[in-house]
Structures are given as structure tokens and as C-alpha cells.
Amino acid sequence: MEAQADRLGIPAEADFRADALPGLVSIHIDSAGLQHVVIKSKSRRVTIRVHGALVAVAPARVTFEITTLAGLFAAQRSITTLREIFSDKPASAPGWTTTALEKRDALIALDAHFNDASHREVAVLIFGPDRVQAEWVADGCELKDYVRRCRSRGLRYMQGDYRRLLR
DSSP states (O other), X not given: OEEEXXXXXXXXXXXXXXXXXXXXXXXXXXXTSXXXXXXXXXXXXXXXXXXXXXXXXXXXXXXXXXXXXXXXXXXXXXXXXXXXXHHTOOOSSTTOOHHHHHHHHHHHHHHHHTTTOOHHHHHHHHHOHHHHXXXXXXXXXXXXXXXXXXXXXXXXXXXXXXXXXXX
């Protein structure tokens, strides 16, 4: 999700407080000054890319940006995930942490890679055919990016980083 942060207007509108968010929150700032706010629960994760005022130092007013139809659908998924994190609903995969799911998915993607499966086929294995059918778009698909990261992570495990699987 993309967002713009500022501290303009009345203070009551500055309701985005990183320290008050539920779950595990981390804020990463890249070399261009873009903030990546990562909010995690046991099995869910949402990343908000924030331009503007630093959200880690004080409350800010955050305006979410949606620029395309595909962006609208991606935002809808992210908003649903945020609602689940904020409401403390049980995760869809009880007992799985985000890290454990990422490791599992990396092994699935690695195995599929060596069996000549496409990225879409890997996504179907991980997320199921209904979700892939609904969310798989030509550009800007989070599922595609996730599958690519899983494949890369699986290859790293195979090339000697496998000790991380044991942690």
C-alpha cells in the first residue's frame, strides 16, 4: 500500500501512531527516504510505503494512495489484512508464524522451480486457485512478487543458507 504522511491540519487528524499499532511493527527507511512500515501478526503481514513526514517520531495524518484499478484490488486485500490484525481475529493458519510460513513457502517454490512449474502454478500451490484467480493481474501483483521472493529464498537455502531453516 502507498501512503502520504503529514502533520498539517488539526492535531486530532494525526491519528497514525506507529507505537500504538498492534502486533510487531518495524519501520525501514530506504536510500531514497521512503519509509516502509511493516505490520505483522502471527501469520499475516502488511507493508505500507509512506512518503512524507516520519511516522516513527510523532503521530501523523496518513492518506492512502490508490492510482490504478489493480492498486484498488491490492489495497482492498491489504485493508482486510489490517482489519484482521487490528481486531485480533485468529489467523487463517493457526500456529504458523510469518517466518515459518515464509520458510514453508520457500521450500514449496524451490521444489516447484526444479519441477519447471510457473510462478502462477506456485502461487496456486501456496494460496489456492480461488485467490490466484481473483488477484493475479498483469502488473503490480503482490502474489507474483511474493512467489519470486520465495523462489529466491529457497535457492539461497539450497546454496548453503539452509541452517536458517533450523531456527
